[in-house]
Amino acid sequence: MDERFVTECVVGYLFRLQMITLHRPVSMYSFRLQVSRIVLTCALFGIFWVAGAGTGVRIAMAQQTGERDAGDRTSAVRPGSIGASWISLPQASASQGMIYVDQVGLQFLGNQTIGSDFVDTEVYVLGPQDVLSMTVKGSVSFSVRAAVVNAGGYVSVPFAGDVQLAGRTLAEAEEYLEQAFATEIVDFSLDVSLQQPRPVEVTVSGDVPNPGLLRFPAGTRLDAAIFAAVESEPDTVEADPMISGMQRLMDSEYALRSVRLQREGGKVDAEADLAAFYHTGDTSFNPYLYDGDRVVIVKKNEYTPRVSVSGAVNRPVELEYKAGDTLQDLFDMTGGYLPEADLSMVMRHRGVGAGAGTLGAGTLGAGTASSDSKGVRIELAETDPASIYVKPNDHFVVPRRENVAEVVTMEVRGEVASPGIYPVAASGAGLSDLLAMAGGITPNALPHGAYLVRTLKERNRVSSVFEMDPARLQRTSDSYNEGFAYLDLERGLMEEYRIYIDLTDEQALQGVSVRDGDQLIIPRDDKVVMLYGQVNQPGMLSYQPEKRVEDYIREAAGFTLAADTERIFVIKAAGRTWMKPEDTNIESGDMIFVDRIPYDDFYRYRDFELQTQTQRRANIQLVLSTVTTVASILTTYFAIRSR
Template sequence: MNFSKYFVLLLSFAGFLLLLNTGVKAQQNGQVTNPPSSNFNLNFNPFTAGYYYLDALSARSGDQFFMSDGEIDINEYLLGPNDLITVSLQGTESIVLRALLINPQGDIILPMLGAVKVANQTIAEAQKTIDQKAKNIFKAPNTRISLERARPLSIQVTGGVEFPGKHVVPPFSRVDAAIYQAVNGNSIETTESGSLGNLLNTSGSFSLRNITIDHRDGTTDTADLIAYFKAGESHKNPILKYGDQISVSRLSNKAPRVSISGAVLDANEFEYSSSDTPELLVRIAGGFKPEADTSKLFVFRNENGTQQKIEVLREDWSSFDILPNDRLIVPADQGLKSSASAWVYGEVVTPGNFPIENGETTALELLTISGNLTDRALPSASYLIRAGSQENEIPNEYNTELLKRTSDQLAQGFDYLDLETKLSQNKVYIDISDEEQLAGVKIYDGDRMYIPRDEQTVFVFGQVNNPGYYPFTETDQTVGDYINRAGGFALSANEERTFIIKAGSSTWYRPNETQIKSGDRIFVDREPYDELNAQRTYEVQKEQIKNTRIQLILTGISTITGIITTYVAIQNIRN
């Protein structure tokens, strides 16, 4: 019995040597031929000084590329049907068996070794399995397995999602990919990497922070997608394994929550997780604002109807236990100097951006800091633009909908109010020559003060023959003088509607109501006109009125003539 066994092994080994010798001779002759009586295309490769085999059918099935999140641990990854692997056998000769597909029975088919079961084994375990079987042919074989393409993962998603059930996701996907499919109903062909925005848009009825993953080996894991996306906690969104079952719980209005606000970049309220700590919540909130006091934070907690304020120092943030419905507030550093600043543009000695005390520095102080006005400044045209921050909003902010409820304005009146609001938005009138007024104007972070240049011109436009800028002179003080210099009135000018628009404030005046200054504008309105049909109608109506008047005159004359004739006839009868 033992002799027969050794005899068979000897014949097998002799056949294998013959196969190798045939391949070498074929290579030396410049030809590559298949080994005799073999279904495998085992070719000699001069670059590796060994034999090389490629399963073309399996290689074509592995042309799809999947991104792997990090390196694969050969002691963790379990092989299974549809995995595509390469087996490298190092022994007396080097043999590389490329693109072997694990079949549905969990086997790979190796030349001379036949079927080898590798399913449900780690890569490290499968290497030992092949080594053990190859000992019958090779002396001290050393097998190395490379994963060419991992199989897609079949994942069960249950709970409060729109599409519970089996979902197929790309290999090495994380939990969010499976939940994204279960929420949107997408298939593996249409699923891209999950995003918090997409999940939050459809969330509200299911949990994103308390997700349970049950593995086939009986172990359990958890996921917190808020911590993963917003704080970069990779272990809070673990990589899935084949056959995992994800449980997503439903949320109600009474589900415990937690919030963080104050001097953080992204103040928010979200679902509570038992793993929450101040350190994690600060990271979820995007970190601190520049003015934050990073030495401590406050936890406001409601216990037995009593509101408690708990101060937590920085060194305790990673160990302090957050309870359901706790509210965290990061305070601002009251001793920190303000980073507020305001801009001054135009005709000042030193234009630029200057530090200010937010809401304390006055317009007069800002002007003084910038070195006051130059000789070319036009003080009457100066103005201030607010930055539009929340603390600068008007207390009685214009609200069209509210006014519609209580006002007797017409629709056109509301349109006009909207227009005026937009034109006047964030603009503050300042009189540079009035120090008392400037001292009462407070400056806020981002405000901008403009001091235009005095170009010693007056702009004449509208219905004049030559509109444009004209030099301002003390002798030309009347509107008529500037209109004459602009070529006089145009044919369609309405001379009675001539206005002076003041520089800076843009206030309209009649010519006799103000004195022209440098930077002012003179506007000449035109006679109103209508479209052609309206003009024709007007001409027809004018002719009709003219004809009616002539008819009335003729009728009057006829009536008077009749009266006179009657009177003369009566007098003749009497005589």
């Protein structure tokens, strides 16, 4: 860096410091701060020169000082080529040159990630608010970041000035920029990429709540536009947070398999299939939106033909019919067959008025289908489903093979010789057989405290009869609200259903059948009894068969002052049932609960005692007063008689 340039910078700072000093008082701290800035600036200039970045700094600073460096390897820098919005930063390697960043372009950069397949350099046409990135390597190396296409369609870049790029594809823009840079730089290579595509404006029409021009970030797909057009205002819709937006679209009244997408002024007119995208995840059915697209949505009605696949498939589907569908397309949307599917007996039923009972000429090869009153039987083992074209109102049912063994397992946990998961017969095996497979219970088991955990599962997409909706029950019941609140509380406590079993009762073992997913829990016998409630020392006490309830209470230091000695209960380990002490014997694992006098009853009792004592004192005073009065009367009487 030449001395004249550094001298001018230093003198400029000193002049500024002098002017500040002359116009207002300057503290010693402010003076030192200004001097520190001058020293730091000079040091940075020296570092840039040593690092080999002097050329880039002179070019960047020449624009602000009006100076031009004729000694560079480039030709003269065009005035105005580095605007006031540009900032220049050194790169990690001096050979890479400077990085020029457009501060205006930084405001257009978003946080969303754009798919790599969104931009086709041969097709994507640049427009206002597109943000470009450029890298130049050669005799002068530098990088340009956040170069934004302005409203007039121009991009202002160093060395090249203002370049008209709007209306050109990325490939054309790179070629055009090479020509612009070639007037200022020799022996270089240029790479241009789209750093941030511009937002897209899409027109949505049809019988939707929110038609019109909608604006989306670049990289948005078709489903977002449809969702924005058909979804009502947030304050008028109570959407279930557990149901996704796409699921709500699938459950809506709109024909999502025939969404028309018009592009390039109507030159490209195609139909998108969002139902296929939802069921298969194939993004080709859910294309990207581009600026100027037009989307047309229609509603389904009672005349819209439908097709379906159900039975032994992973996910039964029913959709509106789309011309060109094959049976394989529908199977793909179901996620495939179940292992027990019988592909030799796939039944096709056609709706009334659609040629029910006939396959149509040329639909299937000879010997691959037969017809009866129940529909048409298709043997997929001999026919490729991709060759079977679906017709309107075709409904396919995939049956299950007969005599297929249902896989049923059950877990045994706790005090058994071999805890684990064991297979059981689908018809239900006895607990005795299950315990035998697990090697029997251990000596430390608490057999009368065992229980079976059963989770209610859907079978063939049918809920258990024990699933209940308190709101539906309330409609036909005369119970009070408190009763239904308690019922709802009980339902919450029954997330898992427990069946308590005494493993020492052989008859009970034979009477309980296990089901798929059951868990047999056998707790450990810790030889203790638990005391709760109004005893002075609640907690665990060692179990001794000869002890009674009062013995354990005495061992726990007796009752507290608030104990209700009339309400003592034994909670049995077997079934957690509450019993009176006189109705049961204490066993290991049992709990003893001593209730307390209710607060209201306690204070009422205290008031009653006080009132009783007050009344007793009043009665004594009345008796004494009466005795005194009688004595006075008798004394007077005998005094009169004695005269």
